Structure formats: structure tokens, C-alpha cells
Amino acid sequence: RRAAAELYDEIIKIRPQWHSDDLKKGVIKVVMTSSSSDGPKISKHHTTKDQRKVLADRMKDPEDELKLVIVRDMWLTGFDVPCLHTMYIDKPMRGHTLMQAIARVNRVYKDKPGGLIVDYLGIASDLKEALSFYSDSGGKGDPAITQEKAVKLMLEKLEVVSQMFYGFSYEEYFEADTSRKLSIILEAEEHILGLENGRKRYIDEVTALSKAFAIAIPHEQAMAVKDEIAFFQAVKSRLTKFGSTGSSRTDEEIETAIRQVIDKALITEHVVDVFDAAGIKKPDISILSEEFLQEVKNMKHKNVALEVLKKLLNDEIKSRTKRNLVQSKSLMEMLENSIKKYHSKILTAAEVIEELIELAREIQKMDKEPEEIGLSEYEYAFYTAVADNESARELMGKEKLRELAVVLFERVRQNASIDWTIKDSVRAKLRVIVKHTLRQYGYPPDMQKLATETVLKQAELIADEIINNR
Secondary structure (H helix, E strand, C coil): CHHHHHHHHHHHHHHHCCCCCCCCCCCCEEEEEECCCCCHHHHCCCHHHHHHHHHHHHHCCCCCCCCEEECCCCCCCCCCCCCCCCEEEECCCCHHHHHHHHHHHHCCCCCCCCCCCEEEEHHHHHHHHHHHHHCCCCCCCCCCHHHHHHHHHHHHHHHHHHHHHHCCCCHHHHCCCHHHHHHHHHHHHHHHHCCHHHHHHHHHHHHHHHHHHHHHHCCCCHHHHHHHHHHHHHHHHHHCCCCCCCCCCCCCCHHHHHHHHHHHHHHHCCCCHHHCCCCCCCCCCCCCCCCHHHHHHHCCCHHHHHHHHHHHHHHHHHCCCCCCCCHHHHHHHHHHHHHHHCCCCCCHHHHHHHHHHHHHHHHHHHHHHHCCCCCCCHHHHHHHHCCCCCHHHHHHHHHHHHHHHHHHHHHHHHHHCHHHHHHHHHHHHHHHHHHHHHHHCCHHHHHHHHHHHHHHHHHCHHHHHHHHHC
């Protein structure tokens, strides 16, 4: 305990701004037991159980300024902080106690590549002995990849990623100004998208490269290639950004370790118009306007243009899934079919762009239809639900389907109650009302069951609006 208190004093001599007497402030704290006989040097670090809980909560918050805690016989069990990444050990430990200690930093968290144990005592042999006893793999477990192995893996993955740029020269990037760097990244993205399964292969390989690099630093071989890896990461970031499904929770656009090493690469000398860098000159217009669609059509890099348009349309359609069930499903099917043709090489990137532009125009037409037939947004959602049937459209016609939609919306609105979507009795009542209304208006009998389910699903989508508009 005396050593812990003295270590604290030595650290704040170097970093006085880290100290704070306030429990809820300060970059560094001490967590240990104390007694009434302790002198002032130790007792000033005394904390109650509730106070230690406050410190634990601060440690669990990645945004909190508390980053370093000196611990003595505390927090070895029941202390779970996934973002914790480094442990400095200067106390002999063996067996179960040692395993408990290193377990504090081995939790998976976002882009954390692994836990780092800084060993001041030479506990490697004790650690191997503990692992051989406690490992599920019969003594073959390894708490983390060693730096030497990380460097080897990093160089292997660096070669793989470099080979994906065969025929594409990116050396100019490292001396270019910010605007030109963005242009080169765009050209590199176009190159990768032109490869067979290029996007997925590239993202997977750069992710593996980045994780190996994060463990390999500050090895001299890692530092020698940090700028090249920064470039690869920048291209990956673009590819991830314009993916239709977005990135997975395990990957950030740029891994934290790389940001720490190459943050100078993120500094810009002036404001850059990213729309200009992408070859799009009118950022202030609607993404579904004719002007914007023409800009995309005329982009130099067709693979990038396709990715941009696909991403924007995908987001536009997804935004409609909360309002119009049938319409969003139909549009998503059209988008997916066009992309399948591209992946199957039935159509070129330029040809698929034409199809997606037509899809955008179809969305424009759909947006005008509610006003043209005199329906509100929510009435129109019910209209698409009952009109999603060819025999109904032929038998009843647009005007009668329109009238049916208005009546359905009104009857559902009047009979719905708060939390009706989870109340079976109310749902059953609404089901009867919808069926009765469909029969009343002469809806095709063989399609009434499907139409009833579609109408109720549509009603669930806009449940809050139905209640709020009563």
C-alpha cells in the first residue's frame, strides 16, 4: 500500500494535471484497502465501498477522463470493464490469481485488438504454467499474439493487400495535398471495386492487417509501414461507408491503435469539398432530383458511382419501411434484383446505374401519387396494402380501392387503443373489422386473408401515428 501511494505521488509529479481531490474528477486514482493506523500518505486514498463503485463506473465509461488506476488487492474479481486494454504488473502472482488478473484486460470491445500485459517481474513462465492448468485447450492456450508473431502476420497481410493494388500506383498519395489525397482514395476505391469480390476481400484483409499492426507497434517494422497502412485504411473506410448494410459492430472505420499512431495523416490544411472530390458538384440538391441523378450518371468512376447510388437508394428505401410496408418491400426487391445482375455480370456498372436511376425516378413517381389521388401519407399506405393485388386492381379499380383505403384507415384509427399491438383482444377485434370492411367493398374473397394480414402489419408500422391522430 505504501508503494501504491508513492507511485501515485511520483506520477503526479510528472503529470500534476492528472490529480484531483474530487472523486468524480482526475485522470489517475488509487484503489486499495486502508486502516485507521495508516499515515496520511496512505489514508488520503481511502475509499468506501460506495466510492469504489463510483470509480468502477468511471472506469467503465470510455469517455470518462479516468484512465489509470493503481490497484492493490482489489478489483481482481467481479470487475468487468471491456474497454480496459493495458495492465501493468509489479507484484508476484501465480495460478488462479494470475489468471484472474489478466482476465481484466482480455474482454472483446469494439476495435480493441487484444489486452496488453506489461510485465515488470518476468511472470511469463508463471503465466504459461497457469494457462496449461486452466486452459480449455489442454495447455495450448495463448493469452494474446506475441509482438514477433504480430509483425510476421502484419507483413503477410501487407503483402496480400498490396497485391490487390497490382496495376494501380498509389505512391503519389503520400506527398499529395489533402484534395489530391481524396481523389487518389476515390481512384483506389474504383480499382478495388473492379476486382472479383473486391470489396469483401479488401475489407477482410485490411481488417486483419490493422489488428496485427495494432499489436505490432511500436516495432520498427510496423512503424516503417504505418503510412501505407493508413492509406489502406482510408480506402477501407470509403468502402465500408458506402456498403449497403454498413459496417459490423466489430470494426470502426479506422482502428483506434492506428489513429493513435498516424493521427498526423488526418490533419488537413484547408476545407475540402468532399462532393467535388467524389465528382459530384451539387451537394445542396435532393438525392432523388434529376440534377443529382445526372451528376451520378456522369461520374468518371462508374464502380464508385454505383456504390454511391446503391447506398443512397438503400437508405432512402429503408427510411420508408417505417411508413409504407408494401412500397418499401417492392422497392427493395427492385434494388436487390439490379445489384444481383451486376454481381452475376449480366449487367455492367454503367448499365446497373441506369437501372438504379430508373428506380429513383420510380420513387419520385410514388411520392407524387398520394397527392394525385387525394390521400394522406397514412391513407396511401393502406391503399398500397389493398392495391398490392392484380385481381383486386382489375375487379375494383383505383377509385374504389382508394375509398376502401380511407375507410380502413379511419376504422382502424377509431378502434385502436394504446398498446393495441400487444393486446390480443384488440388485435382480434381489428382483424374482424378489417375482414368485414374488405367484404363490404367487394374485395376478391380468395385474397381477403392476405390483405387482412397486410393491412394489420401496415397498421402496426404506424401505430403511434394512428393513436396520436385520434
